[in-house]
Amino acid sequence: MIVRQFELVDFRNYVQASLSLTDHITAVVGDNGQGKTNLVEAIGWMATMSSFRGAPNEALVRVGTDQAIVRAHVEHEDGRMLLIECEINRSGRNRVLVNKQRLQRSRDLLGVLRVSVFAPDDLNLIKGGPGIRRDFLDETLVALRPKYDTDLRDLDRIVRQRNVLLKQVGGRLSADVAFTLDVWDSKLAATGEVIGTARAELLRDLVPLVSAAYRDLVDVDVRIDMVYDPVWRRTGLAVALADNRSDDVRRQLSLIGPHRDEIDIALAAMPARTHASQGEQRSLALAIKLAAHRLVTDRIGSPPLLVLDDVLSELDPRRAAALLQHLPAGQVVLTSADVLPPDAGAATVLRIVRGTVVS
Amino acid sequence: MAAVYAQAVQTLIDELGRLPGIGPKSAQRITFHLLKLPTEDAERLANAIITAKARVRFCEQCFNVSEDELCSICADPRRDQTVLCVVEEARDIIAVERTGEFRGRYHVLMGAISPIDGVGPEQLKIRELLRRLGSDTVQEIILCTNPNVEGEATAMYLARLIKPLGLTVSRIASGLPVGGDLEYADELTLGRALEGRRIVD
Ligand SMILES: [Zn+2]
Numbered sequence: 001m002i003v004r005q006f007e008l009v010d011f012r013n014y015v016q017a018s019l020s021l022t023d024h025i026t027a028v029v030g031d032n033g034q035g036k037t038n039l040v041e042a043i044g045w046m047a048t049m050s051s052f053r054g055a056p057n058e059a060l061v062r063v064g065t066d067q068a069i070v071r072a073h074v075e076h077e078d079g080r081m082l083l084i085e086c087e088i089n090r091s092g093r094n095r096v097l098v099n100k101q102r103l104q105r106s107r108d109l110l111g112v113l114r115v116s117v118f119a120p121d122d123l124n125l126i127k128g129g130p131g132i133r134r135d136f137l138d139e140t141l142v143a144l145r146p147k148y149d150t151d152l153r154d155l156d157r158i159v160r161q162r163n164v165l166l167k168q169v170g171g172r173l174s175a176d177v178a179f180t181l182d183v184w185d186s187k188l189a190a191t192g193e194v195i196g197t198a199r200a201e202l203l204r205d206l207v208p209l210v211s212a213a214y215r216d217l218v219d220v221d222v223r224i225d226m227v228y229d230p231v232w233r234r235t236g237l238a239v240a241l242a243d244n245r246s247d248d249v250r251r252q253l254s255l256i257g258p259h260r261d262e263i264d265i266a267l268a269a270m271p272a273r274t275h276a277s278q279g280e281q282r283s284l285a286l287a288i289k290l291a292a293h294r295l296v297t298d299r300i301g302s303p304p305l306l307v308l309d310d311v312l313s314e315l316d317p318r319r320a321a322a323l324l325q326h327l328p329a330g331q332v333v334l335t336s337a338d339v340l341p342p343d344a345g346a347a348t349v350l351r352i353v354r355g356t357v358v359s
Numbered sequence: 360m361a362a363v364y365a366q367a368v369q370t371l372i373d374e375l376g377r378l379p380g381i382g383p384k385s386a387q388r389i390t391f392h393l394l395k396l397p398t399e400d401a402e403r404l405a406n407a408i409i410t411a412k413a414r415v416r417f418c419e420q421c422f423n424v425s426e427d428e429l430c431s432i433c434a435d436p437r438r439d440q441t442v443l444c445v446v447e448e449a450r451d452i453i454a455v456e457r458t459g460e461f462r463g464r465y466h467v468l469m470g471a472i473s474p475i476d477g478v479g480p481e482q483l484k485i486r487e488l489l490r491r492l493g494s495d496t497v498q499e500i501i502l503c504t505n506p507n508v509e510g511e512a513t514a515m516y517l518a519r520l521i522k523p524l525g526l527t528v529s530r531i532a533s534g535l536p537v538g539g540d541l542e543y544a545d546e547l548t549l550g551r552a553l554e555g556r557r558i559v560d
Contacts, residue, residue, distance in 0.1 A: 092382055157508040158508055162474075183519070
């Protein structure tokens, strides 16, 4: 799959913009605040139907307008051309059209266009809270199999319903409410097991790739562990929920399940969050993202569009060079505020000034 | 801010805007469409609303919309008295009827279990359902709630409640758009889902 062209209308600070991508590296340069990351956000939106900055829809629509449009002209392996159009509405549902045909379920877009975004914030994979690591694993799952999107959204909904019920219970569980809570527990257990198993299997395949990518970047062989071993997976979630019920009722919160899990990351057998240097953390975060990108490439059979948003400036020159040298095959969009390093190898350099592609 | 429209116009826009699925823009468009109508057309619409509201009530047995104590389905002796299809809303009956695959009767829950919306089992017509099962000829229950989290939870709740009574309980097959509403499923898909229903165990 090759993305030939992107078009933005009324997206963030863009009135209208169009950019053609090359087969390999397309560089986008511009001073900070001109709209480089907005562009990346639009590209990412088409892959995940959400902002990688976590921004709500209304923040994506240009001030004074009701609707943003993002379009991509995509060429498939078999030569088919796809025109993907997303209408992001300030209020109301988004609409997605593929070759001018409206998708009945917008979320069927997931899996049509895959994008890996690397950004300076990826450091939070190591330094941030467990939610960031869970989200990363879950997004990778959806990139591998879009059906997990439904499971994840169901899980989120079930947990929210169960939490509200626990609040309504107010610490005292009658037999009637216990009967209703049993139903939510069964739903949570069924969906939770699906997600737990998927995460564990993903991590099993991912860790060797992380080690390899880390070696590529820093040229030292060091042991990397990423451990996903929530206590509930030892007994099964149904049993764990039953065992933990009195705690949940007392605290009025769903305290166990995939929504609370941690992924422990260790470098040389020490917790990376507390024991690795800033430079090691940055390389490790990058290695994890590269590994996921490679895994998706292997499984899907074609590389996602890789976006490096302001990543090079965060790395020391040696690691930046190592990253460029080990860039996976496929299309890359590389944004930078600075002049690009000579070995970036970009076939096209586009310049962004105040939401306009100057080229 | 000064009023943009005359008070009567604004009132109509506001009232239309409170209807499900109608945003502020549609409300405006419909309002100006209505204002252009010949008086008798507008009166016919207004009367249709008033008449429907005055005449239509809920069937005392199944909570379908009805003009009499019993709806036309409950009152029809040719309907299969042994099978009951449980749906969330009266509009779902129309979706199931369109398939032509179901000849039994219905029970409308008037919602689905959803703590977020303040709806528990006691807010639904579940007590009434159990009463029907206790004194009726029903042998099979088909759970036709929506294929989303709340609909699935409601189906599971009902299955656990009803199974001990010794009735056959089945759930419409998956294959419906996941997370969707029954009313948006096309006849063919819903028909197949009914046909492929599976016994809940
Ligand atoms: Zn009736």
